[in-house]
Amino acid sequence: MSSYSDTDLLSHFSSLLNVFQNEPLQKQQTIKAWCVAFSGGLDSRVLLHLLITSTSLPVRVIHIHHGISDFADDWENFCRDTVVAYDADIEFISKRVAVDSSGSFEEKARQARYQVFEDLLGENEVLLMGHHLNDQVETFFQRLVRGAGLSGLAGMPKSRPLGKGQLLRPLLEVPRASLLKYAQERELSWVEDESNDSLDYDRNYIRHKIAPSFLSRWPSAFTSIARSLSVARQDSESLSFYRDQWLVVNRSLTELNLAALGELPRTEQLGLLSYWVRKRAGHSMSYDQLTSLLNDVVMSQQDAQAVLRVGAFEFRRYQQALYALSITDTEFDGAWSQEITLQPGQVHIERLPDGSCLRLEPDDQGVVFPENRCLIGYRQGGERFKPVGDHHTRELKKWLQAQGVAPWLRSQIPLLYCNQQLVAVADLAVDQAFLCQSGQMGWKVIWQR
Numbered sequence: 001m002s003s004y005s006d007t008d009l010l011s012h013f014s015s016l017l018n019v020f021q022n023e024p025l026q027k028q029q030t031i032k033a034w035c036v037a038f039s040g041g042l043d044s045r046v047l048l049h050l051l052i053t054s055t056s057l058p059v060r061v062i063h064i065h066h067g068i069s070d071f072a073d074d075w076e077n078f079c080r081d082t083v084v085a086y087d088a089d090i091e092f093i094s095k096r097v098a099v100d101s102s103g104s105f106e107e108k109a110r111q112a113r114y115q116v117f118e119d120l121l122g123e124n125e126v127l128l129m130g131h132h133l134n135d136q137v138e139t140f141f142q143r144l145v146r147g148a149g150l151s152g153l154a155g156m157p158k159s160r161p162l163g164k165g166q167l168l169r170p171l172l173e174v175p176r177a178s179l180l181k182y183a184q185e186r187e188l189s190w191v192e193d194e195s196n197d198s199l200d201y202d203r204n205y206i207r208h209k210i211a212p213s214f215l216s217r218w219p220s221a222f223t224s225i226a227r228s229l230s231v232a233r234q235d236s237e238s239l240s241f242y243r244d245q246w247l248v249v250n251r252s253l254t255e256l257n258l259a260a261l262g263e264l265p266r267t268e269q270l271g272l273l274s275y276w277v278r279k280r281a282g283h284s285m286s287y288d289q290l291t292s293l294l295n296d297v298v299m300s301q302q303d304a305q306a307v308l309r310v311g312a313f314e315f316r317r318y319q320q321a322l323y324a325l326s327i328t329d330t331e332f333d334g335a336w337s338q339e340i341t342l343q344p345g346q347v348h349i350e351r352l353p354d355g356s357c358l359r360l361e362p363d364d365q366g367v368v369f370p371e372n373r374c375l376i377g378y379r380q381g382g383e384r385f386k387p388v389g390d391h392h393t394r395e396l397k398k399w400l401q402a403q404g405v406a407p408w409l410r411s412q413i414p415l416l417y418c419n420q421q422l423v424a425v426a427d428l429a430v431d432q433a434f435l436c437q438s439g440q441m442g443w444k445v446i447w448q449r
């Protein structure tokens with residue numbers, strides 16, 4: 001493993017900051033402040049020192065108090081004292097997060113931490129984190145034994161957008177030994193997390209048992225593994241780029257065009273399904289679940305009503321589209337809603353000068369939108385209306401069928417009734433008797449799906 005001398009590390013770090021600082025950010029703006037994610041451990045302690053030695057920009061230091069360890073208060077105090085001792089104008093922020101101790105609280109703590117960072121990061125601010133080469137390789141081993149795919153195995157990115165700002169990991173190519181040497185030579189102090197020694201945690205097991213045997217056989221294994229991970233990351237990002245484009249062309253996130261999917265080779269069908277599910281449901285499917293989605297739902301007869309339930313999602317086919325529905329969506333019972341008033345929210349109604357708007361007369365008292373006469377509700381059955389551009393009155397059920405609206409979605413479309421007459425089908429159609437003259441002010445249903 002190639003190591004960094006004290007001065008090498010400092011110049012590697014400064015030039016990285018410089019490159020990053022001069023690279024255009026998302027909107028070609030310059031960096032306003034650096035933020036440091038400071039746990040008090042060795043890595044972020046060295047990171048903080050390197051930053052303060054290298055920059056003239058404002059620095060904010062963020063510590064997350066998880067409250068899990070008995071020493072959490074001591075760590076917080078250590079971090080505050082370290083920052084104060086710099087005698088510079090550095091802002092110190094400590095945030096407490098509540099992490100319940102059930103299940104994988106390591107992962108929950110991690111998620112809570114990133115959420116705070118995301119919330120705190122302002123525009124043109126960059127959050128620096130202390131991940132180093134060993135972290136990168138340990139994460140790889142951890143994910144390998146869990147059976148991750150390419151995007152999971154690909155290394156952590158050196159930078160990526162985070163909230164309104166960016167995240168940067170400037171030490172990602174630096175071995176931990178170099179950080180230790182730097183800290184010792186500068187006589188920096190840091191806190192040791194007592195849980196780092198426990199072999200109960202996978203990461204510690206890899207660090208203490210797997211990594212040393214690897215390095216004794218192949219001393220530069222970590223550097224070459226990291227190189228492979230960065231190539232894997234590039235490939236995975238480029239694949240995501242093309243898959244995103246495919247998804248944009250072939251409809252939205254909630255439905256997938258099966259005719260277009262059918263034209264692809266089977267391996268790419270599986271790849272795209274896996275990618276789409278991850279984006280839609282926020283987590284991955286196992287290989288067995290994916291093949292079942294492809295074989296039993298995607299390839300099912302059009303009228304088979306096949307359903308696959310995974311986690312909080314149901315995957316269903318209707319005609320040439322595959323739908324991912326969050327289960328709370330589908331559990332709606334379709335009952336008539338007595339008094340869903342016309343308030344902002346999922347459905348709201350705006351007054352606009354637009355020929356496609358609704359003409360709804362003021363009531364006797366001159367109240368323009370009398371809630372007692374207009375209601376938003378859901379389909380009960382038997383509704384009829386005369387859509388704009390149509391010569392006949394239509395049954396809503398048949399109209400929805402003709403529009404290709406999937407059966408389980410039909411009971412979830414908000415309908416606007418005025419004096420018990422169906423006036424608008426969400427923002428999809430209005431009854432022509434209620435249409436405004438062009439240029440007149442009218443009402444428009446806005447449906448935030």
Ligand SMILES: Nc1ncnc2c1ncn2[C@@H]1O[C@H](COP(=O)(O)OP(=O)(O)OP(=O)(O)O)[C@@H](O)[C@H]1O
Nearest residue numbers: 037038039040041042043044062063064129130131
């Ligand atoms: N409680 C925390 N508060 C602020 N930042 C944190 C916290 N925990 C981790 N980080 C940030 O995440 C990086 C990686 O964290 P990880 O959990 O891998 O290691 P760590 O053992 O906490 O790191 P360190 O040695 O810096 O303490 C840290 O270097 C630091 O920048």
